[in-house]
Amino acid sequence: MTEKLTKSLLYLDGVSVSFDGFKAINELSLTVEHGEMRAIIGPNGAGKTTMMDIITGKTRPDSGTVLFEGDIDLTRHDESAIALLGIGRKFQKPTVFESHTVEDNLELALKRDHGIFATLFTDTSSEQKERIDEILETIRLGHRRSELAADLSHGQKQWLEIGMLLAQDPKLLLVDEPVAGMTDAETIETAKLLREIAGEKAVIVVEHDMTFIRDLDVKVTVLAEGSVLAEGSLDHVSADERVIESYLGR
Amino acid sequence: MITGFLFRALDKKAIWVALALLAVAVLVPLSNAMLPINHPLHVPTHIMALFGKYLCYAMLALALDLVWGYCGILSLGHGAFFALGGYAMGMYLMRQIGTRGVYGHPILPDFMVFLNWKELPWFWFGFDMFWFAMLMVLFVPGLLAFVFGWFAFRSRVNGVYLSIITQAMTYALLLAFFRNEMGFGGNNGLTDFKDILGYSVQAQETRAALFAATAIGLAIAFVLCSGIVNSRYGKVLVSVRDAESRTRFIGYRVEHIKLFAFVVSAMIAGIAGALYVPQVGIINPGEFAPANSIEVVIWTAVGGRGTLIGPIIGAVAVNFGKSYFTAAFPEFWLFALGALFVATTLFLPKGIVGLFNEGWTRLRSGREADRAEETLQPGTEAAE
Ligand SMILES: Nc1ncnc2c1ncn2[C@@H]1O[C@H](COP(=O)(O)OP(=O)(O)O)[C@@H](O)[C@H]1O
Ligand SMILES: [Mg+2]
DSSP: OOSOSOSSSEEEEEEEEEETTEEEEEEEEEEEOTTOEEEEEOOTTSSHHHHHHHHTTSSOOSEEEEEETTTEEGGGSOHHHHHHHTEEEEOSSOOOOTTSBHHHHHHHHSSSOOSHHHHHHOOOOHHHHHHHHHHHHHTTOGGGTTSBGGGSOHHHHHHHHHHHHHHHOOSEEEEESTTTTOOHHHHHHHHHHHHHHBTTBEEEEEOOOHHHHHHHOOEEEEEETTEEEEEEOHHHHHHOHHHIIIIITO | OHHHHHHHHSOHHHHHHHHHHHHHHHHHHHHHHHSOTTSTTOOOHHHHHHHHHHHHHHHHHHHHHHHHTTTOOOOSOHHHHHHHHHHHHHHHHHHHHGGGSSSOOSSSOHHHHHTTOOSOOGGGTTTTSHHHHHHHHHHHHHHHHHHHHHHHHHTTOOHHHHHHHHHHHHHHHHHHHHOGGGSSOGGGOEEOOOEETTEETTSHHHHHHHHHHHHHHHHHHHHHHHHHHHSHHHHHHHHHHHOHHHHHHHTOOHHHHHHHHHHHHHHHHHHHHHHHHHHHTEEOGGGGOHHHHHHHHHHHHHHOTTSSHHHHHHHHHHHHHHHHHHHHOGGGHHHHHHHHHHHHHHHOTTHHHHHHHHHHHHHHHHHHHHHHHHHHHHHHHHHO
16 A cells, blocks of 8 residues: 555544444544544443544454554554554553552653563663653652652552653554543643643543543544544534433433 | 673672572582581581472572563463473483493483384484583473463463463373373383483482582572563563553563563573482473472462562472471371462462561661651650
8 A cells, every 4th residue: 555545643434343243333433633632522331442442453343444644554453563653542540550660660661662682681771761751740740750650649640651651652642531530630730731742742532521621622522322423622512412412411 | 781681680689699599509519528427517418409409499480480470470380391391301311321221222211122112213312412402401491482372472361261271281291291102201201310411410429519500500590580570671571460451552562571581481490490300310290290380389479479589488498398298297288288378378478578578678667767756856855
């Protein structure tokens, strides 16, 4: 394949997947541009997490096209290959390496050769250490760098995980429910943090928290029963009757 | 690069352990050879042989801990790698017997003559050369681990399922090695060894040398494992253990990470087996018994998994207990072992080493608290 099918960074078309006959994703189509930040909302079970599973290679779709950077067919790659292509993912449940320090978590995530030989024999360079310092500052965890990740608060773990995404230096970040279980102050900080990241990198944020979505102030896609129900600004989609019926009204 | 690896390998702890093992390697044989029998510090030959065996077990437990303690792969088949290394050494020792066997055949081992075999099977070729046998000690367990791990880790077999198939692997080998047609001496295995590198295996000096070789081998294996777990690769191992999918989503090839550790571990286990066989004088299919592999897990758990010193302490302590128990109350040993495992799991999840670390931390923080109190004293008085 030489010509690019699309200029978009991420291109999903007619994607479907079913689990034991239940269609979790149904003819889903979605495009995300370079550097764009997109919010995805939708009721529980709408298929938001499953969509991320498909993009990151955890779940294979039954049918449909998933393209990255115009010509990379993501359905042909596995999780680690997709991560190396430049897609980072934050899980719904925060997952960091609890028995490593905050600093080590970032060091492990840093974009570089992850092969056996390199991991056994190469040291972290001083530029890489500076990069870790920068990220620590961005995620506001500089003062806890040598503590175990297990000792962080829930919100701090979420930030550390976002920091690990940054260390990966991806082109696209998928962020699943980043403010679940956060205090109001933490939520505001997180919105600020994500806005700092966007621009340089494309970000897809899945969230339930409406004030948070409003804070982000970006294009919103509403997902319901595995397909796109509406797309546009938050005000635009909140005015849509079908959206109100399926989600906001409840 | 390599120096960086060595530098990380020889942290303070590793240096102490390596030095202690080297001291044991020198002092025990010296005391055995030089001190008069009634001297309080004299180590009798049978005790030296017994501890030589324990050190082999310790190396096996260390190998298991690299994959279990650090990477979460609970292998219940590590005895198989140990036994394969042992068989490779056994084959070398068999070829050294020459015409001194019961049937006096210059090339064929006794059991082959007994089976009316006319020539040496192809897989016995080369084992008359020590270097070739030593290569096989590494290669055969390594290859089995590679093939097994390649399929298991690629298909993402995890947890209990992986443990069960490792157990099946060692059981299948047990059955295979029992068969006479396999060409490894069947039920009786390989025994009646005479020489190793031209020295009689029975001789006291040879036994001392084998003991020293085992202690040095264990020290080298320890430093190697220390280098591995202190590197970024070692941190990735722990990451795989704690959050496998997170590790994948960062871009690490988890199946390669696991495979490498599994192969290295199998090779260390193979060396342990090769050192074991000349010291006990026999290798038979019983070494493949599933129960043996399970015992290794118990030693490691008792000593403290996820630490490098833990499995060594555990293997020596439990086997010392076993030697004592089987002499004093033979029928109770299995119950004692079972009880020990349950008690460790319930009360000492970090094993003996965990207990020491905790005590140490408490002692230190206690002292610090005392000091803090002392410095606080004047202040509180002033406040009153
Ligand atoms: N691996 C799976 N096996 C079976 N059903 C699944 C699986 N993953 C998701 N589902 C189902 O697919 C639907 C969508 O789930 P999910 O993507 O987690 O929703 P959301 O993240 O939008 O809340 C749910 O009904 C869920 O039960
Ligand atoms: Mg979800």
